[in-house]
Amino acid sequence: MRELRTDAIVLKRTNYGETDRILSIITPLGKRSALAKGVRKEKSKLAGAVEPFSLTEMNLHEGKGELLVVTGAKCKKFYSNLLKDFTRLEVASEILKRIMRVSEQVDTPEYFEIARDCLQALDTGAEMEAVLTWAYLNIFKTGGGEINLHFDAEGKTLLEDGRYIWDFAELALKKDAAGKISGNEIKMLRLMVAAKLDLVLKVRGVQKMMPELLYIAKTLNQL
Numbered sequence: 001m002r003e004l005r006t007d008a009i010v011l012k013r014t015n016y017g018e019t020d021r022i023l024s025i026i027t028p029l030g031k032r033s034a035l036a037k038g039v040r041k042e043k044s045k046l047a048g049a050v051e052p053f054s055l056t057e058m059n060l061h062e063g064k065g066e067l068l069v070v071t072g073a074k075c076k077k078f079y080s081n082l083l084k085d086f087t088r089l090e091v092a093s094e095i096l097k098r099i100m101r102v103s104e105q106v107d108t109p110e111y112f113e114i115a116r117d118c119l120q121a122l123d124t125g126a127e128m129e130a131v132l133t134w135a136y137l138n139i140f141k142t143g144g145g146e147i148n149l150h151f152d153a154e155g156k157t158l159l160e161d162g163r164y165i166w167d168f169a170e171l172a173l174k175k176d177a178a179g180k181i182s183g184n185e186i187k188m189l190r191l192m193v194a195a196k197l198d199l200v201l202k203v204r205g206v207q208k209m210m211p212e213l214l215y216i217a218k219t220l221n222q223l
Contacts, residue, residue: 003071004029004060009115010052011100015040023050023070024100025058026112031103034060034068049073053082053092055116079123088122095119095135098221102143110142117197126201129210134192134200136217141193145220148172149190158186166212168219185209189216 011031012024019040025032039046049056050073059072082089095118099111114135121131140147152158153170160183164173173181188209192200200206 002062004062004068006058006060007076007112007116008032008056008058009096009112009119010050010054010056011096011103011115013050013052019044021050022067026099026103026115027058028109028112030107030109031100031111032060032068033066034058034070036070036073039070046070046073049075051075051078052096053089053119054078055119077120079119081123081125082119088128091128091132092119092122095132095139098136098139102139106143108142111139114138114142121197121201127207127210129214130201130206131197133210133214133217134197136214136221137189137192140217140220146171147189147193147216147220149186149193159183160186166216166219171220180212185212189213 006027006029008025008027010023010025014022016022016035019038021036021039023034023036025034036046036050038044039050050070054075055077057074057076058070061069061071063069082092096115099115103111118131118135122128148171150158151172152164153167153172153174158173162175163177163179164181165176165179166181167174188203188206191203
């Protein structure tokens with residue numbers, strides 16, 4: 001048995017018994033489940049620190065089973081602006097739900113970084129479609145997925161002056177004279193799967209590329 005201290009983001013809360021909650025959390029150690037005893041009591045010291053949409057430093061007691069016990073918690077950052085904008089709140093919720101699902105199959109610390117960076121960006125007013133596109137692409141990559149961004153569906157090198165459409169079956173771009181994906185969109189896709197979110201958001205005109213790129217990212221979310 002040991003005590004752990006780690007940053008955490010709550011992915012899901014489930015009421016347990018009369019006053020407790022079981023928390024599904026993502027941490028730099030991976031996804032964990034933890035019991036927050038008495039958190040639903042009116043005067044609980046834990047209640048304000050284990051809310052969704054916050055970055056929390058948690059003290060966790062590790063016993064013999066998989067379920068940890070929260071012995072202390074301090075909110076480091078509450079992303080309060082999300083609660084003022086329903087659309088931003090929906091996007092944040094979708095990202096956390098997706099991480100919740102995929103982390104059941106692949107448990108890796110990288111999901112924590114994705115969740116934290118996306119919540120921070122959305123809270124500070126970043127372009128929502130760009131954040132969601134980056135999240136989907138990097139969640140897919142972190143889970144072991146890969147899309148071909150150097151060759152088209154026929155195995156030919158992607159051209160900067162070419163026009164393409166997305167071939168979901170091949171997870172690659174397909175040449176099409178009427179396609180809306182050009183060299184700029186391809187460069188942005190490459191950047192999105194290789195760079196941190198804050199760098200991606202600094203690119204001028206990123207929002208103009210999002211309709212096509214978000215469509216690609218959403219199809220990967222179906223896998």
